[in-house]
Amino acid sequence: MSQLLRASSPQLKRENGLGKLDYPTAVQFLCMHAACLLVIWSGASVVAVLTCLALYVGRMFAITAGFHRLFAHRTYSTGRLFQFVLAFTGTTAYQKGPLWWSAHHRSHHLHTDTAHDLHSPLTRGLWRSHIGWFLARDSRATDRVLVSNLTKYRDLRWLDRFYVLPPVLLAAATFLLGTLLQRYAPGLGTSGGQMLVWGFFISTVLLYHGTFTVNSLAHLFGRRRFATDDNSRNNLLVALLTLGEGWHNNHHYYPASERQGFYWWEVDISHYTLRLLSWFGVVWDLHTPPAKLYL
Numbered sequence: 001m002s003q004l005l006r007a008s009s010p011q012l013k014r015e016n017g018l019g020k021l022d023y024p025t026a027v028q029f030l031c032m033h034a035a036c037l038l039v040i041w042s043g044a045s046v047v048a049v050l051t052c053l054a055l056y057v058g059r060m061f062a063i064t065a066g067f068h069r070l071f072a073h074r075t076y077s078t079g080r081l082f083q084f085v086l087a088f089t090g091t092t093a094y095q096k097g098p099l100w101w102s103a104h105h106r107s108h109h110l111h112t113d114t115a116h117d118l119h120s121p122l123t124r125g126l127w128r129s130h131i132g133w134f135l136a137r138d139s140r141a142t143d144r145v146l147v148s149n150l151t152k153y154r155d156l157r158w159l160d161r162f163y164v165l166p167p168v169l170l171a172a173a174t175f176l177l178g179t180l181l182q183r184y185a186p187g188l189g190t191s192g193g194q195m196l197v198w199g200f201f202i203s204t205v206l207l208y209h210g211t212f213t214v215n216s217l218a219h220l221f222g223r224r225r226f227a228t229d230d231n232s233r234n235n236l237l238v239a240l241l242t243l244g245e246g247w248h249n250n251h252h253y254y255p256a257s258e259r260q261g262f263y264w265w266e267v268d269i270s271h272y273t274l275r276l277l278s279w280f281g282v283v284w285d286l287h288t289p290p291a292k293l294y295l
């Protein structure tokens, strides 16, 4: 712990380049938040709020089951089509591309809660672990060596390069849907602008903060079942917000497992969904925790 505390010194923060903003990312991130204020003008409707929730859950699944459990950790197998579906849907969450995301996450597992961990709340503080690292200049590059088993896929490379395109397409789709509903189902009380605000801006901002709680809160608050070398925690609230990623101490102890809730009471919706998909042959070879964990 003393090593961790030393690592939070101002000198080390300067050495790590923290405080230097990656301006393009920071401006996009800020604009996404500011755009949520358009809700004052657009108002709300049941269909718009439900669309917001559906796009939160669907894209959170693509981030957790796709970016995290498939791309970063290879905890199960699937075909090229479903892999692309997960990669594309995950990229609409506007958290950069699958290669960038996976490389940074693999780096997190290599250096968890040390001075080299870009988003440790112990060494960097809560703000930087939650948001600051994402906006920092030193997190802009992708370490391709860390994702050498993913760079062979041309579609993943393409999505990573043009990561802005899928979110823009989703934004356009929500606007188009709202415009069509306004015209053909006026009783729903929605519009293009309203669906854009709820379905894209608010939903995506909620997704940012939902996903980022794994980096911030799940390394600070919760129980530690396993005495790992880091400060990872099992946190029910984070697990509910992220469809199962809150069992983070379990995950750091045995990251090769597809399921992160190791017991039936550890709610892991991504795991249930992947199990369901395995019955239909969409995914297979789901890696389980070793039997010795349950002795």
Ligand SMILES: [Zn+2]
Pocket: 108, 112, 214, 215, 219, 232, 248, 252
């Ligand atoms: Zn972690």
Ligand SMILES: [Zn+2]
Pocket: 068, 072, 073, 105, 109, 251, 255
């Ligand atoms: Zn992980």
